[in-house]
Amino acid sequence: MEYIIQTHHLTKKYGHKIAVNDANINIRPGEIYGLIGRNGAGKTTIMRMLSGLSRPTSGSYALFGKEGSALKAEMHNVGVLIEAPGIYPKMSAYDNLRVKAIAMGKDDKKYINDLLELVDLTDTGKKGAGSFSLGMRQRLGVALALIGDPKLIILDEPINGLDPQGIVEVRQMLSTLRDERGITIMISSHILDELGKLADSYGIIHEGTLIDEFTNEELQKRSGxxxxxxxxxxxxxxxxxxxxxxxxxxxxxxxxxxxxxxxxxxxxxxxxxxxxxxxxxxxxxxxxxxxxxxxxxxxxxxxxxxxxxxxxxxxxxxxx
Missing domain, CATH: 3.30.70.100 (Alpha-Beta Plaits)
Known part of the structure; x- marks a missing residue:
């Protein structure tokens, strides 16, 4: 399979406003793809369409080589964290994960504890998730997205608002998911210095239009x-x-x-x-x-x- 995600002239309109215009995105297996753009550029809209949360006005997209009616069978392979993670503030990290794990047929103590270890939340005990730092909540959100063992995760601004330590922790966690689990990651951000330390390839979206797509190697050749x-x-x-x-x-x-x-x-x-x-x-x-x-x-x-x-x-x- 050449691409995990591939879009074809993907377009989204809200009335007369064009939020995403004719986007052609190509994401390879096992890479971290950084979607770059200022607030309101269309990043979240693209991610919502790829996650099945919003329908394109026109154009299409393929996940794992499947599109159209065949997409539904592949959605269990997609984990999503868009905007703030949906957590129960009075419940512990373990119980938050268990609620979703039960719904997905993954109610296994070791499975949940392994996820907590992966996102470095094993020491939180019975502490309510509502009292977590922003970085801890973001890591819990990623753990929720990983329930069901997806091959692809889509993360909208997961480092936005984090302090320097929180950013480093999330960056290390995502690198581990790619390097040790082979998970493909699509991540949006406007913190370009950090994204440059993490991603393998990039797409730049500006005013709803994808104006460039390139790898790290291509970036160095172009800019020098x-x-x-x-x-x-x-x-x-x-x-x-x-x-x-x-x-x-x-x-x-x-x-x-x-x-x-x-x-x-x-x-x-x-x-x-x-x-x-x-x-x-x-x-x-x-x-x-x-x-x-x-x-x-x-x-x-x-x-x-x-x-x-x-x-x-x-x-x-x-x-x-």
Whole structure:
């Protein structure tokens, strides 16, 4: 099976408002797929359709290679956590899991305790879930989604609102589900730094439209790295560098020259600056992040508005 999830021109309208427009998503088995977009971009709407909680206006989707009427037989292989987890606040983590386990024919003490151990909630005892921290409630929500041993879980903003420790715990848990259980995970988030540490591939949705889809490897090929320079005369340095045939260079608000060039050309740049009586105070190389790429591809006046590719203007992301 090439894809666990595949959508074909998936569209959702609410009256005259288009929430999701013609989305074609492809998620491979055993990967963590990050769906990226600002609030209101259409992330939750897509997840609700894929979970069977909302019907598409047009288009279709396949899960495990099945679509249409054959989808119903596959829904037991899908675990879902959309918005806040549905928990009973006065009941313990164990009892919350047991309620759903009974409904799904999984009422086994060891089975439930194994889930508690997986999400690191074994020490909560009889403590009511309503008194849990947000991170603990999110982990309980993931455990609820795992009842029935799904091959795919769909998680809407599971790290939203968590403190740094809670984010690390959820990230480690999801990595374990992928690496040790082979579970495919679709996760939405707008915390791009954390998503970049977790996901294998990504889809960017902007104003209801899926505008890009790529793997980590493809991200590095597209964005590459950049060189940061501090000099005693940035305007003169800018002219010298452009005269060398390098046009992807700019000065940010902090007075730092941002140059996109191959690392092996940095020596030539510094040499030319020194020969032009420019003192180079500092030089360092950095890689473009997922956040850099997202900001570039979704910015006003970017590719979708003037035909300029993301690679053509990545340096502009560094301007503030």
């Amino acid at each position: 790295s950049y060189t940061l320079l501090k000099t005693d005369d940035n305007q003169k340095a800018l002219t010298v560098i452009r005269n060398m045939g390098m046009q992807d260079v700019s000065i940010d608000a902090d007075g730092i020259l941002c140059l996109r060039t191959a690392p092996d050309r940095e020596h030539n740049v510094v040499k030319q600056l020194v020969e032009s009586d420019i003192f180079v105070k500092e030089i360092r190389s950095e890689k473009f992040s997922l956040e850099d790429y997202y900001l570039e591809i979704t910015k006003e006046g970017g590719e979708n508005n003037n035909g300029k590719s993301a690679e053509d203007g990545l340096l502009e992301v560094k301007k503030v």
